[in-house]
Amino acid sequence: MLKIHNVYKSFNNTKVQEKVLENINLEIETASVLGLAGPSGSGKSTLLRCIQKLENIDSGSIVCDGRVCFMFQDFQLFPHMTVEQNLTYAPSLKNKDKKEDYKEQAKSMLQTLGIESKANEYPRTLSGGEKQRVALARSLMISPDILLCDEPTSGLDIASSEDVVSLLKSVNKLGVTLIIASHDLDFLLKISDRIVLLKNGSIVMDIAPREHTDSLDKLKGYY
Ligand code: ADP
Ligand code: MG
Numbered sequence: 001m002l003k004i005h006n007v008y009k010s011f012n013n014t015k016v017q018e019k020v021l022e023n024i025n026l027e028i029e030t031a032s033v034l035g036l037a038g039p040s041g042s043g044k045s046t047l048l049r050c051i052q053k054l055e056n057i058d059s060g061s062i063v064c065d066g067r068v069c070f071m072f073q074d075f076q077l078f079p080h081m082t083v084e085q086n087l088t089y090a091p092s093l094k095n096k097d098k099k100e101d102y103k104e105q106a107k108s109m110l111q112t113l114g115i116e117s118k119a120n121e122y123p124r125t126l127s128g129g130e131k132q133r134v135a136l137a138r139s140l141m142i143s144p145d146i147l148l149c150d151e152p153t154s155g156l157d158i159a160s161s162e163d164v165v166s167l168l169k170s171v172n173k174l175g176v177t178l179i180i181a182s183h184d185l186d187f188l189l190k191i192s193d194r195i196v197l198l199k200n201g202s203i204v205m206d207i208a209p210r211e212h213t214d215s216l217d218k219l220k221g222y223y
Contacts, residue, residue: 002028002051002146002177007060009043009050009201020046022201024060028179030145033172035192036181039223042198044181045073048148051179066145066177073150075135077123083110084119087138102141109137113167129160136167146177153187165190185220197222 009021021043028034036044049055051062052070077086087106092099110116113133123131132152139147152168153161161184168191172178182188188195189209197205197219204222207215 001030002026002064002179003062004028004051005061005063007047007050007062008058009046009055010058020201021050021057024201024203026196026203026206028177030177031172031175032193033168033178033180033191035188035195036179036198037185037188037195037219038183038198040183043201044183044198045150046201047198048150048179048181051146052148064146067142068146068148069139069142069144071135071139071147071149071152073152073154075123075131077131077134077138079123082120082122083115083126083134086123086134087141090138091141105141106137109140110134113137127160128155129157129163132156132160132164133167136171140171140176144176146179147171149178149180151182151184152180153182153184161187185223189216195219 004024004026007021007024010019024047036047038044046055048070050057052068078089081089084103084106087109088099088102091102107116107119110119113136115130115133118126118130126134152164156164168178180188180191192209194208196203199222205219207219209216
């Protein structure tokens, strides 16, 4: 369970305080899929960054019991490391003795995602869809309870986006809570149990799209 209570966040741009998140309240159930929708600049990435504690909040609280992992929009793979090294690096930092175990784990993770043949390649040689899979595999290496995904389909072609839907669904089936920020409402509708719409830093809609099909037009109207 993740609880976000009365969160406010602003950035100090020049002399004006720019409010980016305002009065955000959310309780997110374990093992559910929350889609964070909203036009560009509405505060989606900032909210994810606050959950991951990459940003400080001005007031309010964010409480979660479990490991949180962030999958960045531009993947942020380590360019000087092979795919396998990208996967084993973080876990090995904590536990050097287990390096061989992590290598095995990385191999089976890559196999599950259908990219085992890329284990010894460097990120620059991979397609966008393959990089996305590597980023996902790397996130899963630390067995997160909550996975934050920022625009996971951006820069992917339609076929790769469809892959992302099924990949993320299978990750969710393992019991991982997903919070997915995307400006692509059609993508979010395919995967989310619940969609929260942000506009100018505030939540303006909060619906379960499979139950509230009558609200979908209103949701689409916000774009
Ligand atoms: P979204 O992900 O929905 O496109 P963001 O969370 O990236 O929106 O941005 C929301 C607002 O916060 C924008 O107005 C953006 O310019 C501003 N913002 C985001 N990050 C920073 C930052 N580090 N410094 C100042 N302003 C920022
Ligand atoms: Mg963003």
